[in-house]
Amino acid sequence: MLRFQTVPKAVLRAIAACLLSFVSVAQAQTFFPGQTGNAPGDFDFYVLALSWSPSHCATNGGSRPDDLQCNARRPYGFIVHGLWPQYERGYPENCAIGNRRSGNSYVPRRIISSLSDIMPSQGLIIHEWRRHGSCSGLSPEDYFATLRRAYERVTIPGSMRNPVNDRRVDPRLVEKAFIAANPGLPADGISTACNRGHLQEVRICMTKDLQFRSCPEVDARSCRSRAVKMPGTY
Numbered sequence: 001m002l003r004f005q006t007v008p009k010a011v012l013r014a015i016a017a018c019l020l021s022f023v024s025v026a027q028a029q030t031f032f033p034g035q036t037g038n039a040p041g042d043f044d045f046y047v048l049a050l051s052w053s054p055s056h057c058a059t060n061g062g063s064r065p066d067d068l069q070c071n072a073r074r075p076y077g078f079i080v081h082g083l084w085p086q087y088e089r090g091y092p093e094n095c096a097i098g099n100r101r102s103g104n105s106y107v108p109r110r111i112i113s114s115l116s117d118i119m120p121s122q123g124l125i126i127h128e129w130r131r132h133g134s135c136s137g138l139s140p141e142d143y144f145a146t147l148r149r150a151y152e153r154v155t156i157p158g159s160m161r162n163p164v165n166d167r168r169v170d171p172r173l174v175e176k177a178f179i180a181a182n183p184g185l186p187a188d189g190i191s192t193a194c195n196r197g198h199l200q201e202v203r204i205c206m207t208k209d210l211q212f213r214s215c216p217e218v219d220a221r222s223c224r225s226r227a228v229k230m231p232g233t234y
Contacts, residue, residue, distance in 0.1 A: 038092040041137020043085035046206045047218055048150045051081040054231035055198035068120035075233035077162045080119045081201055082128040083147040085135045089217055095135040107140050115144060118151050146210070153210050155181045165232045169199060171223040178202060185212040191222035199223075199230045 053069045053076035060070075069076045085092055107129050112122050119125055125144075133143040157177040171192040179185050185204065189212050193200040200223075205215035 038095045038135065040095045040135055043092055043135060044088050045086050045208065045213060045215065046150065046210070047084045047086050047215070048147075048154065048204045048206055049081035049084065049193075049201050050078040050151075050154070050156075050204070051201040052199050052230065053077060053079050054233055055195065055200055055229070058229075058231050059196045059198055059200075068116065075162050075164075076120065077160065077233055078156055078202070080115075080147060080151050081124070082132050083136075083143070083150050084132045086205075086215070086218070092135040093131050107144075111140055111144050115148070118148065150206055150210050153206070154178075154204060157181045160230075162233045163230070167230050167232070168227045169230045170226055171199065171228060172226075174199065174202065175222070178204070182212065186214045188214045188216055188219040191219050193221075194223035194225050194228050197225075197229055199228045 057070040069079060107126055112125050115125055119128075129140055129143065133140065136143045136146070138146065157180070160174070160177065171194065174192055175187075175190050178190055179187060182204075189205045191203045193203065203218060205213050205218055207213050
């Protein structure tokens with residue numbers, strides 16, 4: 001008759017830990033169909049995120065020491081939050097740069113200075129390069145040049161350029177105002193984001209050559225509120 005030896009509990013725990021580690025790695029490497037896994041330059045389109053600066057200052061209080069949009073007396077309206085490479089489903093982030101991960105966050109000082117009018121935060125610029133720009137397949141110079149061109153491609157509706165007074169807005173009407181001001185921008189190529197009852201930002205989808213395009217997944221995540229605060233500039 002066969003006899004089975006009892007496996008020590010320490011061995012069982014070690015086997016369980018290995019299995020959990022394997023599952024975790026497998027989950028971390030799961031991508032949507034068509035994705036190849038954070039390869040720089042391998043993405044489908046961009047999302048240009050335009051942050052409403054007064055809402056950021058009202059809900060975050062200028063938490064970054066270098067956050068000029070809140071610490072300086074300048075009437076910032078819509079500024080660039082980021083230009084994000086996207087897949088049709090999901091998005092890459094923190095891509096490899098050469099043989100290193102995107103911990104290589106160096107952005108030349110002259111680039112940071114050149115962006116102060118549309119992206120007034122050194123910390124944000126470095127963060128966006130590390131997390132999103134690293135996936136563009138571009139150098140920092142070319143990525144931020146593309147970011148500026150994307151910003152200049154969009155016309156901010158006249159009523160939203162620098163309103164002084166606080167008001168309440170319907171995010172759906174904000175989207176319609178951008179669509180009216182930007183011929184060719186499809187209704188499913190834009191979305192809004194809200195935070196703590198404030199209009200946080202507007203997100204616009206663009207092709208790699210910065211033409212407007214549809215993006216159903218991004219559009220589906222649009223703010224569902226019907227009235228949010230849009231603080232005035234100050």
